[in-house]
Amino acid sequence: MLLFGIETSCDETATAIVDAATRTIVAQQVYSQVKEHAPYGGVIPELAARAHVERLLPLTQQTLTQAGLTWKDLHGLTATVAPGLTTALLMGRTFAQGLALATGLPFYPAHHLEGHALSPMLGSATLAPPYLLLLVSGGHTQLIHVPQVGTYHLLGTSVDDAAGECFDKVGKLLALPHPAGPALEALAATGNPTAIPFPVPRLQNPLNFSFSGLKTAVRDYLAKHPTAPRADVAASFQHTAAKILSETTARALKETALPTLVAGGGVAANSTIRAALEATAKAHGATFHAAPLPLCTDNAAMIAFATGQRLLHGLPPLPPDVRPRWPLSELTP
Ligand code: KG4
Ligand code: ZN
Numbered sequence: 001m002l003l004f005g006i007e008t009s010c011d012e013t014a015t016a017i018v019d020a021a022t023r024t025i026v027a028q029q030v031y032s033q034v035k036e037h038a039p040y041g042g043v044i045p046e047l048a049a050r051a052h053v054e055r056l057l058p059l060t061q062q063t064l065t066q067a068g069l070t071w072k073d074l075h076g077l078t079a080t081v082a083p084g085l086t087t088a089l090l091m092g093r094t095f096a097q098g099l100a101l102a103t104g105l106p107f108y109p110a111h112h113l114e115g116h117a118l119s120p121m122l123g124s125a126t127l128a129p130p131y132l133l134l135l136v137s138g139g140h141t142q143l144i145h146v147p148q149v150g151t152y153h154l155l156g157t158s159v160d161d162a163a164g165e166c167f168d169k170v171g172k173l174l175a176l177p178h179p180a181g182p183a184l185e186a187l188a189a190t191g192n193p194t195a196i197p198f199p200v201p202r203l204q205n206p207l208n209f210s211f212s213g214l215k216t217a218v219r220d221y222l223a224k225h226p227t228a229p230r231a232d233v234a235a236s237f238q239h240t241a242a243k244i245l246s247e248t249t250a251r252a253l254k255e256t257a258l259p260t261l262v263a264g265g266g267v268a269a270n271s272t273i274r275a276a277l278e279a280t281a282k283a284h285g286a287t288f289h290a291a292p293l294p295l296c297t298d299n300a301a302m303i304a305f306a307t308g309q310r311l312l313h314g315l316p317p318l319p320p321d322v323r324p325r326w327p328l329s330e331l332t333p
Contacts, residue, residue: 001311002026002074003303004063004105006056008092009084009112010226011036011043012140013055014300015063020308023122025301027067030294031057034179041178049087071103078307080327081109081318083139089322099318108307109318113328114204116264116291117146122305123292132258132286134277135328137265138164138179141209141245143252144328146262150315154329155252156207163241163267170218170237172282174230184234185270191231193239194270196221200243206251213241230281238272246276248266253284263287269296 007014016028028080033051037043061257064070079096081089093109100107117133121127133144133152141158161169164181171180176187198217201210218237222228245267252260261281267273268290295302310318318331 001308002069003108003304003308004074004077004099005110005298005300005307006077006092006096007024007115007298007303008056008088009080009113010053010088010298011048012298013052013059014298015056015059016300017063017067017069018122018301018304018308020305020312021332023305025122026069026262027063029063029066030297030299031059032057038177041172043085045085045087049083049091052091056091060099061221064151071105074105075153076106076108076109076307077103078110078304080112080115082111082301082323083319084112084288084324086322086324092321093320107320108118108311109320110303110307111318111326111328111331112303114152114306114310114331115142117144117152117328118300118306118309119264119291119295120262120289121293121309122301127262127289130258131260131262131306132249132252132256134245134261134263134268135265136163136245136263136267138162138168140265141188141211142328143207143249144218145256149309149313151332152328153332154327155256156205156209156248158209158211159203160210160212161215163209163211163245164265166215166241167267169215170234173219173222174234179266181266181270184238185272187231188234188238188272191233191235193235195232196236198240200240200247205246207255209244209248211241211244214244226238231308238270240269242273242276245273246280249277250280250284253286254282260284260289261286264291264296266297267294
């Protein structure tokens with residue numbers, strides 16, 4: 001079953017053709033709008049929407065050409081409808097609905113976080129729920145129990161900033177370009193991760209996360225030590241972020257006794273965090289799977305795959321409404 005996927009929830013314009021049954025990415029294109037937003041130090045929704053409109057048609061044509069396929073070879077179209085930037089989401093969904101009308105193919109709405117939640121399966125021949133999912137992106141930091149495709153039980157979430165948001169804000173303090181995750185990881189590679197003992201928060205719910213205190217600790221440290229080596233600050237911050245994520249995940253593994261830990265979302269691309277999670281899983285007798293690196297950050301292959309998995313499991317279609325917020329747990333039947 002070949003699906004054409006479209007992702008426009010934030011600042012990546014992405015298209016892909018995926019066979020969900022065989023877990024094959026037939027073709028995919030990702031256009032990152034980083035350059036458009038760089039002068040503003042963050043994503044500007046109106047600019048994102050305009051860039052999506054400009055890129056969607058050429059990317060779609062390139063994807064079909066790359067696959068060597070025509071619309072007649074495909075079984076459906078799917079686009080992210082939530083959560084994300086409303087104007088950006090509207091561009092992808094409306095474009096997909098237009099294509100559906102023109103081609104006669106069915107249109108299936110997709111949930112962005114379900115894409116991240118199932119993306120590790122796309123990089124593995126055999127991985128399947130039940131698993132414990134750590135979803136770590138620019139907008140979300142959540143521990144989710146996935147007993148089966150389509151069922152998502154929220155165990156813990158960030159009470160303030162998401163992990164990716166924290167990487168981006170600390171990156172800004174270190175004068176790194178937005179989004180700062182990859183640049184911060186590169187800078188940290190040259191620093192000492194134990195140079196500065198940043199605090200690890202203790203929360204009432206032991207499966208929740210907090211990242212705003214860490215961001216403030218870095219800001220205060222830089223104010224007091226303006227000449228501190230930036231690489232040491234980056235490495236110590238990254239070390240602490242990995243500790244917060246892995247210690248909280250360890251508690252969830254212990255509580256749920258799930259045999260598999262899975263990580264997805266942009267921050268799961270970080271090698272220090274992947275290594276910390278792998279060690280945590282091992283210590284609890286669980287296996288660890290992270291999404292393949294190119295599928296951690298936003299892409300359309302995970303969107304086509306998630307919709308394909310829903311269809312393969314006979315799950316009902318999702319509503320087409322574009323919404324800025326839509327908790328993944330609300331998909332649970
Ligand atoms: O999943 P994603 O592409 O978009 C959202 O759905 O939010 O995640 C983007 C986030 C950004 O905050 C970015 O800085 C972070 O993921 N990120 C990283 C790395 N690569 C991307 N954070 C830490 N280390 C990385 N290598
Ligand atoms: Zn995302």
